Amino acid sequence: MTGFLLVCAAVSLFWTPGSAYDISIANRFLPSSGTHWLGTDQFGRDIISMLMTGTQNSIAVAVVAVSIGLVAGVNLGLLAAAKRGWTEEIIMRLSDFSFAFPAILSAIMITAILGPGGVNSILAIGLYNIPVFARLTRGTANAIWAREFVMASRAAGKGRFRITFEHILPNILSIIIVQATILFAIAILAEAALSYLGLGTQPPHPSWGRMLNEAQALMFLDPMQAIYPGLAIATAVFGLNLLGDGLRDVLDPRLSRKR
Amino acid sequence: MTLLNVTDLSVTLSTADGAARAVRDLNFSLEKGQTLGIVGESGCGKSMTALALMGLLPEKSKTDGTIKFNNEDLLQKSEAEMCNLRGNRMAMIFQEPMTSLNPVHTVGRQVMEPLRLHKNMSKADAVAEAIKLLDRVGIPNASERLGNYPHQLSGGQRQRVMIALALSCAPDILIADEPTTALDVTIQDQILELIQSLVREEGMSLILISHDLGVISENTERIMVMYGGAAVETGPTETFFDALTHPYSQGLFAAMPKLGMGRTSRLMTIPGVVPDLINLPTGCTFTDRCPLATAECAKTTPPLRQLTAGHQVACHHLEEAREKRPEELFA
Numbered sequence: 001m002t003g004f005l006l007v008c009a010a011v012s013l014f015w016t017p018g019s020a021y022d023i024s025i026a027n028r029f030l031p032s033s034g035t036h037w038l039g040t041d042q043f044g045r046d047i048i049s050m051l052m053t054g055t056q057n058s059i060a061v062a063v064v065a066v067s068i069g070l071v072a073g074v075n076l077g078l079l080a081a082a083k084r085g086w087t088e089e090i091i092m093r094l095s096d097f098s099f100a101f102p103a104i105l106s107a108i109m110i111t112a113i114l115g116p117g118g119v120n121s122i123l124a125i126g127l128y129n130i131p132v133f134a135r136l137t138r139g140t141a142n143a144i145w146a147r148e149f150v151m152a153s154r155a156a157g158k159g160r161f162r163i164t165f166e167h168i169l170p171n172i173l174s175i176i177i178v179q180a181t182i183l184f185a186i187a188i189l190a191e192a193a194l195s196y197l198g199l200g201t202q203p204p205h206p207s208w209g210r211m212l213n214e215a216q217a218l219m220f221l222d223p224m225q226a227i228y229p230g231l232a233i234a235t236a237v238f239g240l241n242l243l244g245d246g247l248r249d250v251l252d253p254r255l256s257r258k259r
Numbered sequence: 260m261t262l263l264n265v266t267d268l269s270v271t272l273s274t275a276d277g278a279a280r281a282v283r284d285l286n287f288s289l290e291k292g293q294t295l296g297i298v299g300e301s302g303c304g305k306s307m308t309a310l311a312l313m314g315l316l317p318e319k320s321k322t323d324g325t326i327k328f329n330n331e332d333l334l335q336k337s338e339a340e341m342c343n344l345r346g347n348r349m350a351m352i353f354q355e356p357m358t359s360l361n362p363v364h365t366v367g368r369q370v371m372e373p374l375r376l377h378k379n380m381s382k383a384d385a386v387a388e389a390i391k392l393l394d395r396v397g398i399p400n401a402s403e404r405l406g407n408y409p410h411q412l413s414g415g416q417r418q419r420v421m422i423a424l425a426l427s428c429a430p431d432i433l434i435a436d437e438p439t440t441a442l443d444v445t446i447q448d449q450i451l452e453l454i455q456s457l458v459r460e461e462g463m464s465l466i467l468i469s470h471d472l473g474v475i476s477e478n479t480e481r482i483m484v485m486y487g488g489a490a491v492e493t494g495p496t497e498t499f500f501d502a503l504t505h506p507y508s509q510g511l512f513a514a515m516p517k518l519g520m521g522r523t524s525r526l527m528t529i530p531g532v533v534p535d536l537i538n539l540p541t542g543c544t545f546t547d548r549c550p551l552a553t554a555e556c557a558k559t560t561p562p563l564r565q566l567t568a569g570h571q572v573a574c575h576h577l578e579e580a581r582e583k584r585p586e587e588l589f590a
Contacts, residue, residue, distance in 0.1 A: 084318060148358040154315055155353075156373045156424060157346030159339070166372075170363045 047225065050206040051232050057118075057207050058236065062187035064122045066180055069129020074176060076130070077137025078168065081145055082160045092138065095131030103128050103186070104193055111199040118205070121194045125187050136179050140172040174251030178244050185240035192233050208233050262431055262464050263289040263312075267324035270307050270316060270488075272536075279536040281307040283488040285324070286563075291431070294458065294465040296475035296496070298511065299485035302533050305468045308485070309436045312466075313351055314341040329431065347377040350425035352454075354437040356418035360409035366393075366420050367405030373427045392423040396453060415446035419453065426457055432464040439474065451478055472511055476500065481569075484508045487534045487544030490563065494570030504572045504581045506549045506588055513585035527589050543575065550588050551576045 076095075080088040098106065110124035111117075144150060145168065153163055195209030208229040215226035270282035282304040289295050297305045310316045312326060314333060326333040328349065333341070345351075353359045360369055370392060371385040380388065386405070393401035396419040409417060418438060425433060435454060439447040455478055458465045469475050475482055476496055483493040484505065492505040503509055510529035531548035534540060540547065546556040555575050563571040566581075574580055580588075 148353055148355050149361045151315065152351075152353055152359040152421065152424075153361070153369075153372070155313055155345055155351040157342045157344065157376060158372070159342050162376075166364075167361050171361070 047211075047228055050211060051208070051228060054206045054208045054211065054229070054232070055236075057205060058188045058191055061118065061122050061125065061191040062184050065125035065187045065191075066129060066184050068123070068126030069133050069183065070176070070180055072126075073130040073133025074137045076134040077139075078141055078164050080134070080138045081141035081168065082164050088138070091134060095134050098128070098131045103190065107190055107194055108197065108199060111194060116199040121191060121199060124194070125190045128190070129183055129187070132183060133176070133179065137172065137176065140175050141168050144168050144171045174248070177251060178248040181240055181244035181247060185237040185244070188236050188240070189233065192229075260291045261288050261327075262291045262293075262329065264327040265312075265324070266327075268308070268311060268326060269323040270304070270311050271321045271323075272307075272317065273319045273321075274537065277537045280539055281320075281488050281536055282311065283539075285485075285488075285490055287483060287490070287493065289432070289464050289466070291464055292462045293481065294467065294479040295481045295483060296479035297466065297468045297483050297485060298470065298472055298475045300470055300511075300533055302536070303485045304488035304536075305485050306436055307488075309351065309434045309466065309468055312434060313345060313349060314338075315345075315351075343377070346373040346425075346430075347428045348430050349432045349434065350428070350430040351434040351436065352418070352421050352425050352438045354440050356414050356421055356441060359421055360417055362409055364408075365405065366407050366409060366412065370405075370420060370424050370427060373424060377428045388427070389423075392427055393420070395457070396420070396423045396426075397449075398423075414442055415450065418442060418446075418450055422450075422454060422457070426461070429461055430463060432466065433458060434466045434468070436468045437470070438467075440469070440471075447474075454478070472515055484511065487539065488536060489544065490571075490573070491545065492570075492572045492574075493563070494566075498567070498570065502567055502570050502581075503585070504566060504570075504577060505545075505574050506551055506576075506580050507545050509580070509583075509585040509588050510548075513589050527585070529589065543573075551579055551583075 076091050080091040101109065106128055107121070107124040110127060111120050114120040114123065141164075150163060150167055153167055158166070192207070192209035192212070195207040196213045198210070198213065211229040212226060212233075215222070215229065218225055265285060265287050268282055268285040269280070272279045272281050285304075285308060287295065297308065299305050307316070311322055312328075312333070314336070316322060322334055324334070328344075333344075336344070360366070367386070367389055370389040371380075371382075374380045374385045374388055375382070389405060390401045393404055398404050398416055398419050404412075409420075412420065422438075433454070438454065439450050442450060451474065454465070454467075457463075465479070467475060467479055476499070479496055481493065482496050482499045483490050484507065485491065486507045492503075492508045494502060500512065503512055507529070510527075513527040514529060516526055529548055534544045534547075540557065542555075542557045542559055543549070543552070543561055546552045549556065551574075553575070559575075561573045561575045563573045564577065566572050566577065572580075
């Protein structure tokens, strides 16, 4: 499913059945047909093309946002686990603080401060992801630090920095990857939510969330317009969750051994 | 030449319930090439002593005294300086070979790490050296084993790898903390013999830590018995068991199963449990379990007193304890 999404996004970079941007009032509310596979919206734009271009948008936002969270969060988490003491205390209390706000609320807050727009919504979602990764990394890294082979490698004369990258990171990598795929799904959802609220991707760029928002007003006139982007979001999130589960089974030797 | 000289070593761990005095005023020294055995039951401070020597104690601990290693005080050294010593001049083998190797890296990589870290060897040199090392510790097909992951090796083989790892930079001292406790008896002997022969070949000093008097007596030149974080009896292994005096040491000796013991005869035990390190009793810590204890024992801590050449005992009732046999003491 995720593969299908990626293909959609990739194809839409070069080709869409119609144009996602061209407005043609004469062709509004067309049902599915050969030229407009899923029909057109209230401005006569081709829905399938908009969905495909929207995939691009969703994936781009999610990739960048998750990357921000991943890089910053994992580093902070590793640092906290390696240094302990005050460093750990400060990093963890800061992430507790940011956890006190619900995800969407903090994203809205950030976009409210920085102004709506695609880049700012990426930033907002990315910032929200940092403490998630930081906590996960610190927790799992601490568990690895307590293992005997870490003590053994300290006895072999390795410093904290070396141990972190040679022993801790490889042992927690699979957990972080799984978390990243799950957060990827959440990021897509969050982007759709922000766009739906008008805080994310701005027109004329198509986005699943904004398509939903626009279709909402026309719910009784043309319900399919709302159903298509809704389906797209649901498919993407479901697919990514399945991918996360699958990856965990493959990457976690303990789980796969049980079978 | 004195390689290691420990004076008044104390380790205090801060726990949620208060300060635990894991090691108290420990004194011992070790000549180059000498082997020392530290024996005692769980929680007597033997592992903490080893970790203190390596500078690997948990962060929430305080270490007092001096540890002179090659005439340099280890307790004054920075973490970076200690990193240079660890694995290079001093090495340690741990109790659990099953978990002492990182599961995500190959055996070869882990054996090569100290070589590359401390000796700045090139990869090719390190590979050659690692094969030689694995060969020396008795791992067959060493060159093939380099590519194996720890889970593909048996417990005994893993401990051999740990030994190879510890010996890779030819350290001055090897600290083996219960190296065979997790292995079965036949492997135990092989591993101990291996450590023995390697230590002798390299002229290394060895500190062997165990709760097993038998293991200690067969593999060391000096024995130190620890109880409640302090040394209660120490002496040369050769005459140690003839001169066995401290009621606790005698109890340990008596608690060992002996060959030819009838099926009906019960194993001797020392009544009671080890003292709580947080609320250590005043006086001799063995008082409440000791058959010879008097009012004086509960009041003042007995100092280590010279019994014969090199044999020291910390007990108020030296003469009385000396006359009694273990069987009589714990009848």
